[in-house]
Amino acid sequence: MYNFDYHIPTKIFFGEGQIVKLPAEIKAVAGKVLLVYGGGSIKRNGIYDTLMPLLKEAGLEVFELSGVEPNPRVTTVARGAQMCKEHGIEAVLAVGGGSTIDCTKVIAAASFYDGDPWDLVIRKAPVTNALPVFTVLTASATGSEMNAGAVISNIETNDKLGLSHPAMLPRASVLDPTYTYTTNKHQTAAGTADIMSHTLENYFSKADDFYLLDGMAEAMLKTCIKYGPMALKEPENYEARANLMWTSSLAINGSVRWGKADAWSVHSMEHQLSAYYDITHGDGLAILTPAWMHHILSEATLDRFVKYGVNVWGIDPALDKWEIAERSILMTQDYFVNRLGIPATLREVGIGEEHLQIMAEKASTPALQKDVYVPLFPEDVLAIYKRCLG
Numbered sequence: 427m428y429n430f431d432y433h434i435p436t437k438i439f440f441g442e443g444q445i446v447k448l449p450a451e452i453k454a455v456a457g458k459v460l461l462v463y464g465g466g467s468i469k470r471n472g473i474y475d476t477l478m479p480l481l482k483e484a485g486l487e488v489f490e491l492s493g494v495e496p497n498p499r500v501t502t503v504a505r506g507a508q509m510c511k512e513h514g515i516e517a518v519l520a521v522g523g524g525s526t527i528d529c530t531k532v533i534a535a536a537s538f539y540d541g542d543p544w545d546l547v548i549r550k551a552p553v554t555n556a557l558p559v560f561t562v563l564t565a566s567a568t569g570s571e572m573n574a575g576a577v578i579s580n581i582e583t584n585d586k587l588g589l590s591h592p593a594m595l596p597r598a599s600v601l602d603p604t605y606t607y608t609t610n611k612h613q614t615a616a617g618t619a620d621i622m623s624h625t626l627e628n629y630f631s632k633a634d635d636f637y638l639l640d641g642m643a644e645a646m647l648k649t650c651i652k653y654g655p656m657a658l659k660e661p662e663n664y665e666a667r668a669n670l671m672w673t674s675s676l677a678i679n680g681s682v683r684w685g686k687a688d689a690w691s692v693h694s695m696e697h698q699l700s701a702y703y704d705i706t707h708g709d710g711l712a713i714l715t716p717a718w719m720h721h722i723l724s725e726a727t728l729d730r731f732v733k734y735g736v737n738v739w740g741i742d743p744a745l746d747k748w749e750i751a752e753r754s755i756l757m758t759q760d761y762f763v764n765r766l767g768i769p770a771t772l773r774e775v776g777i778g779e780e781h782l783q784i785m786a787e788k789a790s791t792p793a794l795q796k797d798v799y800v801p802l803f804p805e806d807v808l809a810i811y812k813r814c815l816g
C-alpha cells in the first residue's frame with residue numbers, strides 16, 4: 427500500500443430535511459451567493475421553492491445562474507465567473523448533479539483568474555484560490571459533492587478534462603435522499619454505474635495488499651448491485667436512495683483510494699466518448715467496463731478477478747480460477763445491461779468508428795501508459811473501443 431494524507435473538510439448534512447442547516451453555513455462566510463443550477467429540474471421537483479425562502483430568511487443576497495449542461499461547458503463557467511466578479515459574489519451554491527457541482531467549482535476558481543477559464547482546465551494557468559463552494563446534491567453518481575475535482579467540456583476542441591484543487595472542495599453539502607426521487611430511470615441507472623466504476627477503478631489496483639480497502643470497496647459494489655435496481659423499480663424508496671447517495675460520496679472521496687492511488691483507466695477512455703459524442707458519462711462507463719476487464723484479464727491479474735468474482739458476485743470459489751474470472755466479467759455486463767437497462771454497445775448510444783483512432787490516442791495519456799493497474803497504449807484503447815462497438 428502507498429502512503430497517504432487524509433483530510434476531507436466537507437461538512438455533510440445527510441438525510442431528509444437537512445437543507446435547513448445550509449443557509450447558516452453560507453452566511454458564516456458570505457453575504458452574496460451565486461445559486462447555480464441546471465436545466466430546471468430543481469424548479470419542477472420543488473427543491474428551488476424550499477431553498478429560496480431559507481436563503482432569504484438567512485439574509486443572503488442571491489444571484490442565479492441556470493442552464494448548466496450535462497457535461498458542463500467552459501462557456502457556462504465563464505458566464506458564472508463573470509457574474510461573480512461583476513457583483514462581488516462571495517460564495518457559490520450548486521444545486522444539482524455532478525455537472526452543476528463541477529461547473530460551480532470551476533466558477534469559484536475562475537473568479538480569481540482574469541483570463542479564459544479554459545486556461546485553468548488545461549493547466550495553462552494554476553488554480554490559486556476559489557470562492558467557498560456549497561452544494562445540494564440531487565443525483566447520486568459522481569461524488570463531486572465531497573471531492574475537490576471537476577470535469578469540464580469544451581465542445582469547440584472536443585475536449586473533456588478534469589482538474590482538482592483543495593480550494594474547490596465543498597465547504598458543506600446537503601445529501602437529502604428524497605431529492606433524488608425525481609431522477610429518471612436513465613439517470614438513476616447511469617449514476618449507479620458511475621458509482622460502481624469509481625469503486626472498481628480503485629479496486630483494480632497495483633497495491634493489492636490493503637485488505638480493509640478491498641472489503642470496503644466490495645461492500646460499496648454490493649450496495650449498488652442491491653439498491654440500483656430497487657431505486658429503478660421504486661423511485662421513492664428512501665432506503666435505496668439513501669444507500670446509493672452515501673455510496674456515491676464515499677466511492678470517490680478517497681475512502682477507497684488512499685493507499686491505492688493508481689490513475690484511472692476506464693474514466694480516461696470514457697471522457698473521450700463524452701467529449702466527442704456528448705453521451706451520458708455512466709452509460710459510457712458501463713459499456714466500456716466489461717470490455718476493459720476482458721482486455722486486462724491475464725495470469726498477472728487473475729487472482730484479483732477471482733477475488734472480485736467470489737466476494738462481489740458470489741461465484742463459487744471451488745470453480746476453476748479462469749472460469750470465475752470470466753464469469754465475473756459476464757455478470758458485470760449482465761448487471762449493467764439487464765438489471766440497470768444500460769445499452770450494451772457504443773453503436774446503441776450513437777457512436778461509430780469515425781473517431782475511434784483519435785479518441786484512443788487522446789485517452790492514452792502518459793498516466794494511462796504507466797500509472798494505471800494495467801498500462802493501456804493507444805492500440806489497447808482502440809481494441810477496447812472496437813470490442814464495444816457491437
Ligand code: NZQ
Pocket residue numbers: 463464465466467468471494495496497498522523524525526528564565566567568569570573575576577605606607608609610613617620678693707708
Ligand atoms: O439539469 P437538470 O435540470 O438539473 O437535470 C439533470 C440532468 O439533465 C438531471 N437531474 C439531476 N438531478 C435530478 C435530475 N432530474 C430530475 N430530478 C433530479 N433530482 O439529470 C441529468 C444529468 O445530470 P448531471 O449532473 O449531468 O449528472 P451526473 O451527476 O451524472 O454528472 C455527470 C458529470 O459529472 C462528471 C461527468 O463526467 C459528467 O460531466 N464527473 C464528475 C466527477 C467529479 N467531479 O468528481 C467524477 C465523475 O467520474 C464524472 O466524470
Ligand code: ZN
Pocket residue numbers: 568620623624693707
Ligand atoms: Zn465517473
